[in-house]
Amino acid sequence: MPTIALVLLLMAGDGKDLFERRCSGCHAIDRDKEGPRLRGVYGRGAGKIPEFPYSDALKNSKLSWDAESLDRWLTNPDQLAPGNDMGFQVGSPDERKAIIAYLKSLGKQ
Numbered sequence: 001m002p003t004i005a006l007v008l009l010l011m012a013g014d015g016k017d018l019f020e021r022r023c024s025g026c027h028a029i030d031r032d033k034e035g036p037r038l039r040g041v042y043g044r045g046a047g048k049i050p051e052f053p054y055s056d057a058l059k060n061s062k063l064s065w066d067a068e069s070l071d072r073w074l075t076n077p078d079q080l081a082p083g084n085d086m087g088f089q090v091g092s093p094d095e096r097k098a099i100i101a102y103l104k105s106l107g108k109q
Contacts, residue, residue, distance in 0.1 A: 015102025018095050026088070029106060035086065041065050042104040046081070057083035070100045 019027075026035040036052040046063035047054040061081045063069050069080070074096045077086040090096045 015098035
């Protein structure tokens with residue numbers, strides 16, 4: 001039976017592939033694109049990279065990115081922060097979980 005650490009490692013690997021296929025058009029890990037850089041997003045407050053022009057919805061949201069808030073964000077960004085600029089959703093719960101595991105595995109900036 002695999003350990004929890006192994007399962008998380010495998011999910012992060014799947015999440016990297018999913019991130020590259022689904023998210024990298026607008027986001028990069030270490031540089032801003034149309035969306036903000038995402039290394040260190042897990043545990044960071046929403047709208048907190050000073051150089052990035054976030055929507056007022058995110059800057060004023062008082063969200064902190066953890067597994068639950070990232071899952072809600074990837075499910076329906078407009079429901080979590082109405083008026084934000086992200087027009088993309090990840091419908092599959094398994095894909096969201098893998099992407100979040102990958103983002104968490106990246107650590108801080």
